[in-house]
Amino acid sequence: MLPADFPYYFCGLPFRAHQVPRKLRWLLAQGDIRPVLKGVYVDVRVPDTPELRAAALRLVVPPEATVCGPAAAWLHGIDTTALSAEPIQALWTFLERPTTEVDGLKVTTREATAVELAKHLPRPFALSSIDALLHKGMRIDDLRTASAAYFAADSNSQAAQIVRLADGRAESPGESWLRLRLFDAGFPRPDLQVRVEGGNRVYRLDLGYPDRPIDGRCLGLEYDSDAWHSSTKQQLKDETRRTELEALGWHIISVRRTDLWGSYPALELAIGSFLCQHPRLPRRW
Structure with a gap:
């Protein structure tokens, strides 16, 4: 629990839009709240932490689902700017995927997430998100091993090109x-x-x-x-x-x-x- 005079809304916990239906636009216009995920908000004074991101995803992701796509990269600690120009949308799947656990949530591994982003995100965001995952500690050899199951190393597909260009030394x-x-x-x-x-x-x-x-x-x-x-x-x-x-x-x-x-x-x-x-x-x- 945060101090009573810190966040005014739901004690600093993320909340769904339907919980403040008439006040939502007013709170956004006043600058009192900010979107954490698409459709999930929090008091602007609550810092962005791994715990906050996990709590926001729990509001929308079914208990047995696996978080995937940009939401998985976001949960792995990647900055929103690297993933999209818009708020992150919660994505999940019930299909079999290489998974790990982050703060109690099932999420695709960093390598599986990177391959998915390379295949589906617009090229600029695909590269910036994978660079960010590498900068966070994902090994390039592990990424290349994971990507081999999806495309050949010499493929001219977008995903293959992005993986070849990826470099964890990029800092933004x-x-x-x-x-x-x-x-x-x-x-x-x-x-x-x-x-x-x-x-x-x-x-x-x-x-x-x-x-x-x-x-x-x-x-x-x-x-x-x-x-x-x-x-x-x-x-x-x-x-x-x-x-x-x-x-x-x-x-x-x-x-x-x-x-x-x-x-x-x-x-x-x-x-x-x-x-x-x-x-x-x-x-x-």
């Missing part, structure tokens, strides 16, 4: 989406979390080509999220950092979320111009 969905943009444009596969030695400090770039210098400079790409790179102070700090990296022989391209979504190919053209390579266009997503 934006980095995964950026890497997929590079792949779709036909650019070489970049290195991740590139270390750049510079005097008294070490810089780290999200993506880069340290072994492909052009005119004495290497190309680095950084995904700047709105949450951490929007204020004037943050932008001045980023500009100073890019200037310092330029002095160390790195050309840095800063990428925002709006650069990754939509049909305008400015990002691919900028990268291709530096690498002296025509990008493969049009964009696929």
